[in-house]
Amino acid sequence: MNPPIFQVCAADTNVTALLGAAPTRLFPFGEAPQGVTLPYAVWQTITGLPDNYLGQAPDIDQYTIQVDVYAARGSAARDVAEALRNAIEPHAHIVGWNGESTDPETGHKRYGFDVSWFVHR
Numbered sequence: 001m002n003p004p005i006f007q008v009c010a011a012d013t014n015v016t017a018l019l020g021a022a023p024t025r026l027f028p029f030g031e032a033p034q035g036v037t038l039p040y041a042v043w044q045t046i047t048g049l050p051d052n053y054l055g056q057a058p059d060i061d062q063y064t065i066q067v068d069v070y071a072a073r074g075s076a077a078r079d080v081a082e083a084l085r086n087a088i089e090p091h092a093h094i095v096g097w098n099g100e101s102t103d104p105e106t107g108h109k110r111y112g113f114d115v116s117w118f119v120h121r
Contacts, residue, residue, distance in 0.1 A: 001068075002119070003063045003115075004091075005067075005092075005115070005117070006024070007086065008091050009024065010082060011025040011087075012083070012087035015083045015084060016040075018039060018080045020037070025037065025039070025040035025041065026043065027040065028042075028044065030043070030044035030066070036075070038070060038072050039069060039070060039071035039072070039077065040070055041068065042067070043066065044065065045064070045065050046065065047063070047064045048061060048062060048063040049063075058117065058121065060066055060118050061121065062116065062118050062119075063116070063119065064095070064115070064117075065115040065116075066112065066114055067083045067084060067113055067115060068111070068112045069084065069110065069111045069112070070103070070109070072107075072108065072109070072111055073109060074100065074111075076108060076109070077109055092116060093115065094114070095115065096113060097113050098112030098113055099111075100112075
């Protein structure tokens with residue numbers, strides 16, 4: 001019922017080179033553990049809908065996922081976002097670049113993007 005973003009990204013060696021393995025620092029629900037090592041990324045479902053038909057139950061759900069990367073330097077945030085993009089694109093579509101920012105409290109750099117993922121039931 002959920003898009004397999006973690007499984008896809010954790011299986012990609014370019015992603016794990018940047019976000020680690022066991023654990024891979026890609027966290028659901030848009031939240032990371034307190035004190036997590038940089039860089040890391042979070043994801044959350046921001047919308048979704050079934051592909052409804054007349055006369056039969058849906059066989060696919062579409063999710064829009066927001067991904068945000070956090071790093072100490074802007075270049076590191078961009079590198080992680082690029083690795084995530086390259087891992088995701090064979091499976092789903094990047095549908096928006098949400099810009100870059102600096103967290104005012106931590107000074108961490110953020111790079112965000114949205115993904116449209118179709119999941120077969």
